[in-house]
Amino acid sequence: MVTPARRGPDLRAWAELLRLPALFTVPGDVLAGASASGGRPGPRTLLAIGSSVCLYEAGMALNDWADRDEDAAERPHRPLPSGRVRPGAALAAASVCTAAGLALAARAGRPALAVAIPLAAAVWAYDLGLKRTPAGPAAMAAARGLDLLLGAAATGPGTRPVRHAAPSAALLAGHTLAVTAVSRRETTGGTPLVPLAALATAGALTVLLGARPGTRATSGTPAPARAAGDLLRTGIATGYAVTAARPCLHAALNPSPALTQRAVGGGIRATIPLQAALCARSGAPATALLTVVLAPLAARFARKVSIT
Template sequence: MSRATAAARDTAGPSGAPAASSRPPAGAAGVPGAASGTTGPPLATAEASPRSARLGAWAELLRLPALFTVPGDALAGAAAAGVRPGPRTLLAIGSSLCLYEAGMALNDWADRAEDAAERPHRPLPSGRIRPAAALTAAGALTGAGLALAAGAGRTALAVAAPLAATVWAYDLALKHTPAGPAAMAAARGLDLLLGAAATGGGTRAALPCAALLGSHTLAVTAVSRRETTGGSVLAPLAALATTGALTGLVARRRTRLPAGRRAAAAPGLSGSTPAPAVTDALAAALGAAYAATAARPYFHAALNPSPPLTRRAVGGGIRATIPLQAALAARSGASATSLLVAALAPAGRWFAKRSAMRKVSIT
């Protein structure tokens, strides 16, 4: 995803999948990958031990804080398909995480020459990670992601295979072409469908939610393509309009589900089904949180399309993926799932502040 949104890398974007960047997750999630590089100093310092410096370099390469944007894809997909998350949903989440990180590693490997000129502090051009090691990691993570999807069933593997192909195609061929943002959007949408397929609910019912999440990833990726140079007013304005439209769609009253399907889509206490008014109110509140997270940095980037504000807009768009996933789950009638997804946002912030990841940019 830039390396936005897999996964988005944003989403391949998977969930992944790649993210968006001028050079452009996840996630992704590929998953909607993440946007391009960090702006701060390298994580490793002269005082750091060799082991901690090495681990810090890999954390920077893989952009670990962005991983919190990935599990919501599979959970929202299960909710949209009208089924409760289960063990196979966990396999889908594991697959998404692997494919998202594969997109991150592959993104930096593909951009190593460009990073040497524009971001010499990144792990590969600085020599802290060898290019061959990054490429090997991308291949191994892709294999692990496909194996986990296969464990969730043939239908899940049938979705994960094109997701993995989209991640690799984006990073190696499509990133700098007009098709780049669309590839990132496809990766994030496929990641949501992977959750629906793995959980056993089928993918057709989850297509509308996949389209909405893909639209968000498309907007973030388009903004990220200018994050190192700035100068684009149109992209953040378009992203701002997209955010408004998506907020309106997730806040609309949903079509009432049949009683049996509504009960399956709303995991909670045995025999309990949230009242439609409750899930509608929850979807509206989470939609407002999505808008609050994404709209302001987009607006600032439109007023002043400098590289720092453009990068901030990309970061805001990536972080907004979580409340959007939660709002989509609530709109599908799965209130407990939506609250679980929403909790990933503060968990991600806590993780970034309390660990060595605090210096690792989400983009």
């Protein structure tokens, strides 16, 4: 008798579970934090990026594990309810990714680990309980802000770099808060007030990103270089505004599930130009350009795998 061949893992299902296109929005958190800290990215920054990626993917796997019953009713095509990925495998992946993320943060130094621990706690708390409460968007915003601070803690010595990066973390958290609030209605649609609030948030952030940074970020910089930095920052901030605002406007005019999902997808994609603008605002144009390069990669993969 011929034994049937054992099927290997469904790679496309795992790519959907882990939201592969959204993964490109993660390194920019750490790079923006490193830029805001005033330090120069190095090996510890790379370790922090690895930690951030692991913790993000832990959150993606844990999210679908926690939502498997709800997805069975609303999104049966998702990897867990469709049977393409076993729930136990998703939970194991979340656990392994969390452990790997904390281990990499420890290698990046004690300050980085001190940020990674509450970041991991925020990820698990959000997915296992806070997501369905009014505190859900704030918890997700806190996780993104901590992710940026992880880059600052890994790149600069002591706690002062974390304090320097706090304003950038607040801007990133504000964007995340707005996107997460919209995402709570992506399967049902609803009131136009939430996408309108997200639209207003994108406008306010664009203004703040376009403002010239403080003297610490530009001290000692020649005037032509400052002018070039201003132009780069303004251009990237405009890209952020277009990416984030247009789908929010459409969702506000017609808050259907389809347009609400597009608003969420646009908000996720807009994270990359936001991170790049934060790098430029901190006086790190090279890091800003490096971050911008991640945007077309995310768009390319989003054509094959859903970003939400």
